Amino acid sequence: MQRGMNDPTAGERNNPGAESNIQRLLAGWRNTDWPVVHVRHNSRTPGSPFWPGQPGAEFQPALAPLSHEHVVEKNVPDAFTHSGLERWLNVRGIKQLVIVGVSTSNSVEATARTAGNLGLDTHVVADATFTFAKRDYAGTYRTANEVHAMSLANLEGEYAAIIHTNDALTLLTAFRPYPLQSGEFSAY
Template sequence: MPVLLIIDMQVGMTWPRSGARNNPQAEAGIAQLLSRWRQAGAPVVHVRHMSRTPGSVFWPGQPGAEFQPALAPRDGEHVVEKNVPDAFTHTGLERWLHARGHGELVIVGVSTNNSVEATARSAGNLGFHTHVVADACFAFDKTDLRGIHHAAEEVHQMALANLHGEYATVIDAAAAAALLAAR
């Protein structure tokens, strides 16, 4: 059964200081997938970024580091705390998945070009059958090293293009629900 891996859906991501973003419906899509996974009794892993940078919205003990209430873990759902974008680095996630025989991941969350992309790259490199749900992820506007501004949707699409076919298969929420239903 595929594992739903929910990345960095923390309160701080909802604050204006995070910047302009795309996919305003992403949280609703994540909540729907989470509900389906729970109804099926399928495995869910919640990933939370705990920053090492004082003043970060994800600094431990601050409200921004908490899970968004609608997407908060329930008893029995695994929680991974990370300090870098990749949810596999120094977290024990790979060991936890292998110990339970989980080889397929469905990744949702934020941000597409940062923690989602880093985690999906590692998952693919580690041999997990990895899916990234495009309409259940989002990105923020970004300025490149030349000083050119890129809208969040462009950043999102480029990150998905980087992943698709190489590290993961990019799908939509309907296809993710179908993956679960097929098991």
Template sequence: MTSQRSQSALLIIDMQQGIQRLGWPRNNPQAEARIAQLLECWRTAGWPVVHIRHISREPDSVFAPGQPGALFQPALAPHDSEQVFEKNVTDAFTHTSLERWLWVRGIDSLVIVGVASENSVEATARSASNLGFATRVVADACYTFAKADFSGRPRTADEVHDMAMANLQGEYADVVFSADLLQSEPRSAGQGRARGPGNSRAG
């Protein structure tokens, strides 16, 4: 078994019931199944799992406290032994104790999955890298929705997702696919690649 410091925590972002109710065109319809496979892999190996839950400050949001939409999807709900952090903004590190919780346990690498690719996933991955964590984002275990770009041109969910992954790749994270982790040796799935803050970006 590898030492705890070489094990990546699986960070599952915003897989709540409310995200299923939006009804917007999305990509990666198999993302939930991929997340479930990775979750089972991590649980079987005994590696750390962290669940992030978005709790909105807007009372009419599907993610408002007490609303069914704020609950985890049953298939991806945390076990009692798994850590849960609640956030109010896109970045899972902002106004939470996630960073401290990871460092105290000697965890210096993350595997990030969840929703939405260009929103909470990208924001969290950028912060993770800037804070010094070796970061991997699993492209087919994340998804997002169609939206218009800044010029008002409609973009498909695939286009939005692909640009988010392009923004991260090589600058803030290693973007991988679930098969890269599930088909590798069990040890290597939970091992992060050494990355430091800064990398090659200029600003």
């Protein structure tokens, strides 16, 4: 959740309450001392709002990591590719993920697909993610809600469970406490 995601040139988006839901989830995870991983996209394209050192590459203040929270740096949509995230999770025995953020049709979908392919118990929070309107391959304009719904449909079942914020907060009581004992699982 970097500042560049609020750039008006990104176009029409959906889920205007996504940031509030992410804040609720972040507070819930922090209150139960569950591990949290923040992902920062560093663009390889000069002039991008996510180019390192630009204001857009910084985290939104309300969603910024605490000093003890893990930050993954990536430069492709998938948070697992060339980032060390898989190893970080494996070292801690974490097998369950709750994914929030942006954009549903890009980084969220790419990351959830990899997580599912790795055999992780993956949850994507539909109302704590958002995306932008775009034209499909045939040139038909698709609203942000349509793009979002299709991305979630692509993930549902095969790669992840699609849930909502209240469901994710309920998971906090179902997951076992952190730190882990040998062979146990956790979530972030």
